[in-house]
Amino acid sequence: MVSNPTYEEVSGGRTGHVESIKIEFDPQVISYNDLLTVFFYTHDPTTPNRQGNDVGSQYQSAIFYANESQRTEAVAYIAELNSSKAYDVPVITEVRPQDTFYVAEDYHQEYYAHHTDAPYCQFVIEPKLEKLRIKFAELLKSEAKV
Secondary structure (H helix, E strand, O other), X not given: OOOOOOHHHHHOOOOOOOOOOXXXXXXXXXXXXXXXXXXXXXXXXXXXXXXXXXXXXXXXXXEEEOOHXXXXXXXXXXXXXXXXXXXXXXXXXXXXEOOOOOOOOXXXXXXXXXXXXXXXHHHHHHHXXXXXXXXXXXXXXXXXXX
């Protein structure tokens, strides 16, 4: 794996990294189970190395857990999705220990907020956000955070 890769290197698919976000949360405000529910509802956890039109190992579905409790809960959640046949095919989301997290460059931070008119934002991100707003309105604290 490449140490401290740039966003461009990761998006090229040759670094061994997965494009991801790091979520810091207060379990008194939102539960880990709620985060898992939103995660599995708003992306495709069944297709290897692909999210929408984005293809490559950097787009695999993955959960990076911070502790054993999170690992156990994520694995159980996936098992329940598979046993209930929530999807037509099995969930292939990987559950891995949280390791070094490399923050993308400033130009890629808050990308949607700064590029809402870009085609990718309009055709990929906005529909996912709308789905999130409708299904999980009670979990959203502020529209400014989405």
